[in-house]
Amino acid sequence: MNSIAEFQHSSEFEKSLNASFMLSSLNGSELRAQWIIRLKKVLAEVVSTLQNAFVEGKRILYAALVANKVMDSKIKQGVPGVLCKLDLEKAYDHVNRKFQD
Numbered sequence: 001m002n003s004i005a006e007f008q009h010s011s012e013f014e015k016s017l018n019a020s021f022m023l024s025s026l027n028g029s030e031l032r033a034q035w036i037i038r039l040k041k042v043l044a045e046v047v048s049t050l051q052n053a054f055v056e057g058k059r060i061l062y063a064a065l066v067a068n069k070v071m072d073s074k075i076k077q078g079v080p081g082v083l084c085k086l087d088l089e090k091a092y093d094h095v096n097r098k099f100q101d
Contacts, residue, residue, distance in 0.1 A: 071083055 067083070074081055074083065
């Protein structure tokens, strides 16, 4: 807001505002690559290691595959029982709390 007020008063932008326009010259795929590189540096600090989808080396379907293997194993063994999966949290609930402090 101060920058806008100063522009209205002096009719000049601060030179530091030019830095925010550096990425505008990149095309879509280059811009995406830049954001992925930047995001990869902080992702491990932000997302809990319990999260399957966004942890390097894990795949989003691992949790579903484990559940299917448990079901198949119980069916093959002939063991009666009930398998109940409770998904009480969303992916965005797994943010490392140290990151927020």
